[in-house]
Amino acid sequence: MGKRQEIEISTAEAKRQMDIISQLAHHIQGKNLKFCITTFGCQMNAHDSEKIQGMLSKMGYSETDKEAEADLILYNTCCVRENAENRIYGKLGYLKKLKRANPNLLIALCGCMMQQDIVLETLKKTYRHVDMIFGTYNIYKLPELLQTRFETGKPVIDIWDSHQDIVEDLPNERKYPFKSCVNIMYGCNNFCTYCIVPYVRGRERSRNPEDILKEIHALVEDGVKEIMLLGQNVNSYGKTLDIPMTFADLIREVNKIEGLERLRFMTSHPKDLSDDLILAMSECDKLCNSLHLPFQAGSTDVLTRMNRRYTKEQYLALVSKVKATMPHIALTTDIIIGFPGETEEDFQETMDVVRQVRFASAFTFVYSKRTGTPAATMDNQIEEVVSKDRFNRLLDLVHEIQVDYMESFIGHHTDVLLEEVSKHDPNLLSGRTSESVLVHVKADPSEIGKIVDIKITGAKTHYLIGECL
Template sequence: MKKKIDVPIEESIRQKQIMDKLSVYIKGKKLKYHLSTFGCQMNAHDSEKLKGILEEIGYEATDQESDADFVIYNTCCVRENAELKVYGRLGSLKHNKKNNPNMLIALCGCMMQQDAVISKIKQTYRHVDILFGTHNLYKLAELIQTRLDTGKMVIDIWDNHKEIVEDLPSIRKFDFKASVNIMFGCNNFCTYCIVPYVRGRERSRKPEDILKEIQELVADGVVEITLLGQNVNSYGKSLDKPMSFAALIQAIEKIEGLKRIRFMTSHPKDLSDELIDVIRTSKKLSDHIHLPFQSGSTRLLQKMNRRYTKEQYLELVRKIKEANPNVALTTDIIVGFPGETEEDFEETLDVVRQVMFDNAFTFIYSKRTGTPAATMEGQVPEEVTKERFNRLCDLMNEVAAKRSGLKVGQVEDVLVEQVNRQDDSLVTGRISSNHIVHLKGTKVLIGKIVPVTIVENKTYYLLGESIQQA
C-alpha cells in the first residue's frame, strides 16, 4: 500500500546511524554492487547518492553485473523501451541469484511509482528483494537492513514527499564537475508525460542548502556545476520565502572558485525576463540553454498542455539570442503526437529552420498509460511517424553541422573530462556551449580548463588543438 509520510528534520542523522550499524555487518565481507541507471540526468544524479550510500556501508563497485552481490536498477518510465529493458534484465538476474543465493536485487525510480508495475513484479519477479520509488531513495540502507532482518521482499513506495533530506553521501562520476538538484517534481502535467505522477509536485530546496552544497563541492575541486530540476525556471515558488531562479543563479555566481554554471531543464512558459537579464550579464553562466519546444504547431502545443504558442517560443528565442549572441540552443522534439498532421509537422520543421538549434533530442511519440494523450483520438500510424522522424533527423543534421561549423577557427576554453575512449592519444572535453571537443593530450589535462583552437567540425563533435603545453 502506498503511503504519505512527512520526513522529520532529524531523518538524515537517523539514516547515517543506520548506515553505521549496517556497515559493521557489510564491511570486510568484500561484497560488490552493480548499479544500472535508466533515464534522465535527474536519475543519474539520484544514482550518485545511491552509490554514496552503498559505499558508505561497505559495498564495492563492480562493472560486471554477474559478479555483484547487490544489483540495483534505477528505473525510468518516460518511454516504454526503458521499462522493457528492465523486465528483460530482471529475467536474467533470476539465474544469477540461483548461483548466488545471498545476492540482493533492488529496484527504484520512476517505474516503481506505478501500481501496475509493483503488481507485476510481485507476481512475476519474486526474486526481487527491495522496491522503492522516487521520494525515499535516501532510505536505501534502512531498506537493506529491513530485508536482512526479515528475509522478505521489502516494498516502500510513497505517493508524495514534502521534506527534503540533506547531507547524504554521494559518489560523483567526475571530481571536477557535479550536478546539484535545486528542486524535485513537476506541476506542469503535459498530456504526454508521466513525470508529475511519479515524481510528485514541485518542491524547491532552500537556497542556503543549495549554496552550502555547491560551496562544499567547490572546496572539493569542482569547477562546473549543473543545476537540475524538471522545470528550473519555476524554482522557489514553493518556498516559505519565495526566491526566483534568476536570483539563485546570481547568488551561486558569487561563490569563489566556481568557473561554470549550467542548468536544465527550462520550460519556455516560465523563462522570465529577469533570467534573460542574468543570461546577458553573468560571467559564469555557460553559453548553452536547453529549451524544449516539442512541436511547432500551436494547435498541438495546446493539446500537449504546454501553455505557449509557436510565436511566443520564437519570441523567447529572439530575446535569448539578443542577450547572448554566442548562445547554443538545444531542444526536445516529439514526432507523431496524436492528431499530428503533415501541416503540423511542417510547423515543427519551420521552428528548427528559424531557431537553428545546435542539437536536439528527437523522440517518436510513446504512449504512456495513465496520461491524457494515451487515450486521445488520431494516433498517428507508425509508418507515417517514422517517415517524419527521419525527415526531422536529416534537417537537424544539416542545421547542427552549420552551427558547429561556426566554431572552426575560434579559440574556446575546454574543460577536459576524460581520455578519449576510441583513441588514447586524445582527450575529450566540452566548451561553454556544451559542444564536445577532442584534442591531443594526456590524462594530466583531465579537470583542467585549457584554451583550444577549433580546427575541424564533425557535426556533433569538434576537433581542436591546444594552444598551450600539457
Template sequence: MNEEQRLQSQQVKTVDPSDKKSEKDYSKYFQRVFMPPSMKDAKRRGKEAVKYHEDFSIPEEFLGMGKGRKFYIRTYGCQMNEHDTEVMAGILMQLGYEPTDQPEDANVILLNTCAIRENAENKVFGEIGHLKPLKMEKPDLLLGVCGCMSQEESVVNKLLKQYQYVDMVFGTHNIHRLPHILNEAYMAKEMVVEVWSKEGDVVENLPKVRQGKIKAWVNIMYGCDKFCTYCIVPYTRGKERSRRPEDIIQEVRQLAAQGYKEITLLGQNVNAYGKDFTDMEYGLGDLMDDLRKIDIPRIRFTTSHPRDFDDHLIEVLAKKGNLMEHIHLPVQSGSSEILKIMARKYTREQYLELVRKIKKAIPDVALTTDIIVGFPNETEEQFEETLSLVREVGFESAYTFIYSPREGTPAAKMKDNVPMEVKKERLQRLNELVNELSAKAMKKYEGKIVEVLVEGESKNNPDVLAGYTRRNKLVNFKGPKSAIGQIVKVKITEAKTWTLNGEMVVEREAVEVK
C-alpha cells in the first residue's frame, strides 16, 4: 500500500469527544490529516504534480443509499461555494436522495460554509444551534458541516467540543468523497471528521444539479497561491490547480447545447488560470479566446487579481462578441503602503496603469471592485488615497468591508490599531462615494436601449421581470413571462442608484447600446 492509499484508507475518523481514548486517537489523527494554517508550510506546497481524475462514479454499494430520503443544503459565501453545492446535490441525487427546501423534511442537512469573515462563521454556528431541536426530534437525521470553515482547526475543535450532535465534518478537498462520508456517518455512533490538509487533485465528471437553466457557473481552477495577509482562502481552498482546457471547453459546449445563455468562469484567482501547467503555455486569455467561438451568448469570469491580469487577456476581451465588457478587479486599498502590508504585490500606480490599459482597449468597460477599510495601521491619509483612487478609476460599484481578522492569517497577528468607530466612519464615507459614482454611471442609461438577459420575476413584484445587461446592471421592466430566459431589448426610463427601470421594446425600435 503506497502513502496515498494509506492516507485514503484512514481519511474517515469517528470521534467521541467525551471519550479520553477517542480524544487521544483524534489528536494523533488530526495532526496527521489536518494541519492548521502555516504560511511557511503552505508556501512550500506545489512541489507535487497535479493529478487529474476523469473517472468519478458512485460506488455500486452506495447506489440507492438515499432511496426514500431527502436532503437540504444551505450555502454561505461566494459563487465557488454555490458551485460546490451544485456538485454535492448532484452526488446526493445519484445516491437516490431527493431535494427539499424545508429543513424539517430532510434526512440529510448540509451547511456549506464560508470562512472569509468572522460574521459568516457566527451565522453558521447560530444555524447549527437552531437545528439542535430538529436533530433531537429526529435522531436519524444526519447533520453535516462542510466547506471552507471545515478546513480551519479552530472550527473543527469548536464543533467537537460544543456541537457534538453534528454528525459529519468534511472539507473543500473531500466533496467527491461524500458517498463514503455519508456511509460512515450512518454506521458511526460519533462525529465523522474528514478534513484533508493534502490537496492537489482535480476530479472531473462530478455530477451537478445546476441552479436554474439560464446562467451557469463553470469552475476552471481551484485554490490560490497569492497569500494576501488578511485572507484565509489559500489555506481553506489549497494551492492553485487548473482544470485542463479540453475539459472546460467540453463542459461549456454541453451547456450551450442545453440552452444556457450565460456562463461565468470561476476561480479564487481566475486569471492565474494555466500558470501551473508544465506541458504548455496556455492562460485565461487563450481559454477565453477559445470559448469566444462557442455559440453561447454571454461569458463572464470572476474573480481577478490585478497581478495576473496580462496584456493578452485584455486583447482577447477587447474582441467582445460574447465576452462581456464588465470586469471585477479587486483593489482592496488605494495606498501603496497598505497594499504592501496586505501582500497584494502591486502598487497604486501599477493598478492605475492596468486600468488605463483596460480602458484604452475597451472604452465602454464597466469596472467594479472590492475594498477593505480599517486595515491595521491604516492612517487617515492612506484612506484618503483609497477615496482618490475610487474617484480616478470611476468604479461603477464596489463591495466594501470593514477589516475583520481571520485566525491563522498573518494579518491576525498584527495589532488591530484602527478603532471601530473610525472604521465605521471611513466605511460610511467610502460608501457615499461609491453610491455617488454608481448613480452617475446609471444616469447615462436613461433613454437608451439595452440588451437584458431576463432571469425571472422581480423579487419585489411578480408582475415585473428582472435581468442583467452586458455590463451587469440590474434592469426591472414589465414584459411577458415568455421573455424569461431570453435576451430582449429594454428602453431605460428611470435610473436609480443600483438598478434601472425600463420598458420592453419591439425589435424594430431597437438601437442597441450595451
C-alpha cells in the first residue's frame, strides 16, 4: 500500500470516528456522565490513555478519579509482569459489586493484556460483567465500540490479531499542557525471550516523519515545551518506511523546530545505538542530558539466552563511547534478576556492570514468567527466595551509587521544568532536570510549566531539594 493510500484511509477512518463522537455527544449531552481511567504499564500505555481521555471528553464525559462515582470505568492494561495482571483480576472483582449497585455502569478493558487468548477466555468465562474489551491495535475505534454497546446493550469484544492502520488526528487530552509524548513507531521486532510485547503490540512499524513533525509543530504551537519520542526500540526507527530514515536524522529534524525547548526519547536498544545517533545526541542542543539504555543482565551467557544480541563487553564499550562523547550524561537502565539459569556468578557479572557504569538510576525487576514466551519453558527456573535475595543485594548497590550521584548536584545550578504541586507537600512544586532527576522547590504555582534556574541545596535517594534563583 502506498503512502498516499495510507493517508487517505487514515483520514477517512478518523473522520468516521469523529462523526460517531458527534453522535454520542448528542446522546450524552446533559446527562452529566463521568469516566474514570486507570493506566497500568509503560509510557506507551499512558499516551494511549491520553487519546482515550480526549475522545471521551469530546463525547461529553467528564473525568473523575473516583470509581464509585463513575458511569464508565476503563482499565488500560499491561501484561509485562504477572503481578500487573493479578491486580486487574482483583480490581474486576471489586467492580462487580459496583455494577450490582449501579446496573448502568459500563466497564471497559483495553491494552496489552487483552491481546492474550488465555486472558480473553478467562474474561468471557469468569468476568461477564465487563462490557467492552479491545486491544492495542484499535484504540482509535473506542467511539464505534461504545456506540455499539449503547445500541445493542450487549458486551462488545473487538480484538485484532495484527496492526492494520495508523489513524491520526483524533482528540487527545494531555496530562500536562507544557509537555507531551509523541509515538514515532509501534511494535517490536526483537523477541527477547522473556518479553511478551512483540506478541501483543505486533511488529515494528514506523510513522511517517512528516506526520511526526506535523504533530510536534502543532504541540509546540499549543504551548508544549518538552517532547518525549516514544517507541519500543526508537533506535530502529525508519526501517519500515518507503524511504528509510534513521532515528538520528529524525532527532536532527525535531531539534530544528522553533519553540521546542526540550527533547527526550525512550527506549533504546543497545544493539541499535549507532555512532551517528551518539553524534546526533551530542550535536542537538535541545536533547536532554539523559539516556535510558537497558542492559538487563551482566552475564553474556544470560544475555544470549535472553536473545539480547550483545555481550557484556559490547555493552560496556558502548557506554564508554557514549561517555566519551557526553561525559556528564545521566545513564539509566533496566535490570532483570533471576532469569532462568542465572547462577551466582552470572549475578555478580550484573553487579559488576552496575559498579563500572554507575547508573544515575535503575529500574530493577525480578524475572516474571510470561506464558507464551520462550523463557517461560526454559529449564532451571530460579527459586523465588534466591531471586529476592539477589534483588535486594542489587537494590542496595543501585541505591548506594544513586545517593552519590544525587549528592553531586548539591551546590550547583540546574534548569528545572516545574510540572506540578508536590504530591507530598502543597507548599512545594515538583519538576525535573535535563537528566530527568526529580526536584522539589518552594515556588509559586504560577511558575508551573516554566523552565527555571534552581540551586540544589539538598539530596535524597530519589529526589533533590532546591531553591529558586
